[in-house]
Amino acid sequence: MVSAFVNEWCDAHRSEVIGWRRHIHRHPETSNKEVHTTEFVAQILREHGLEPRLFPETGLLVDLGPDTEQGRVAFRADIDALPIQEVTGLEYSSEVPGVSHACGHDVHTTIVLGLACALAAYDQQHGLSVGVRLIFQPAEEVWVGGATDVISWGALEGVHSIYAVHVEPKLRVGRIGVRTGAITSATDVLELEVSGPGGHTSRPHLSADVIYALAKVATDLPGLLSRRVDPRTGTVAVFGHINSGFAPNAMPETGTLSGTVRTADIGVWRNMQQLCSELVEHILAPTGVEYRLKYHRGVPPVLNDDVATALLSAAATAIDPQSVVQAPQSSGGEDFSWYLEHVPGSMARLGAWSGEGEQYDIHMGDLVVDERAIGVGIKLFGSVVAQCAHVED
Structure with a gap:
């Protein structure tokens, strides 16, 4: 009625x-x-x-x-x-x-x-x-x-x-x-700041290449997540911002990278911050840069x-x-x-x-x-x- x-x-x-x-x-x-x-x-x-x-x-x-x-x-x-x-x-x-x-x-x-x-x-x-x-x-x-x-x-x-x-x-x-x-999916935001002494592109061995470091994270983190997390959970990291440098022959001192991390699995979401922190640390360790990672938890699925x-x-x-x-x-x-x-x-x-x-x-x-x-x-x-x-x- x-x-x-x-x-x-x-x-x-x-x-x-x-x-x-x-x-x-x-x-x-x-x-x-x-x-x-x-x-x-x-x-x-x-x-x-x-x-x-x-x-x-x-x-x-x-x-x-x-x-x-x-x-x-x-x-x-x-x-x-x-x-x-x-x-x-x-x-x-x-x-x-x-x-x-x-x-x-x-x-x-x-x-x-x-x-x-x-x-x-x-x-x-x-x-x-x-x-x-x-x-x-x-x-x-x-x-x-x-x-x-x-x-x-x-x-x-x-x-x-x-x-x-x-x-x-x-x-x-x-x-x-x-x-x-x-x-729907959980939606978190990842922000990465990297820094190094800077230098000339003719002498990269005397510096720490922040652009290379940013590019490593942008390409390696999504790939590593696909190997560490069940692909059926719909977990994906996509970066929408990367910024560093001002000249083709100068190695910049700082750079930033940011994007989103999404998953449809509540259990994965609850552990994602720790996992991303661990993976970023391993990716950046060989590069020699200093870094600061900010991970902002958003909404669950x-x-x-x-x-x-x-x-x-x-x-x-x-x-x-x-x-x-x-x-x-x-x-x-x-x-x-x-x-x-x-x-x-x-x-x-x-x-x-x-x-x-x-x-x-x-x-x-x-x-x-x-x-x-x-x-x-x-x-x-x-x-x-x-x-x-x-x-x-």
């Missing part, structure tokens, strides 16, 4: 919900600056009879339904935008220069906001039998993600499971990609729980038997993983391609999302609530 009610509410309020998304899209705010977005979401929640709890700076949560011994099912939306200029030319394009919802967080926010309002209407008319928590999280796009703050503020207290979606512009709208286990993913798949199938597809494992990072360190849950890929024309990509200024995906997301989460209610019954 909950699912059918949410579906009807979603269809009846489609224009209103799309309007919310376009408002958020026009007024994007970067991480930890989501003041207007927080106020906008809170205002709509209050208009629907709900009492949101604001986080200390930005973001909020709201509870619906009863407090039960089983706890609440939670749904998470990320509300921040990216420092990327939008170039879509849409009539509701970002009005903030250099900032846009190029990762689809405006869609995520609207989905969870729509779910809250639909469930509020159901609760007023029929009474929810299951407790629900809606989390509007700030700062997903920054290191190491706002989820850690949200958790420290008590957002998971009394929660038994948590769900989320992420728009997938490579997947046709109406399709829902599910995957048990790792659906999103590890979808098998029971929660089965429930999510069943919820999607209940709406459309043809909707569920197998989601590929991504090498990107997602701070939803921090929630899953505390409670079981699952993240799905939400199809956002119209089925015609170009397939866009996230974190690009030309990203266009088929807005029908919003209704699919709301109905999916409504079906999850119905599945949870059935389990508790």
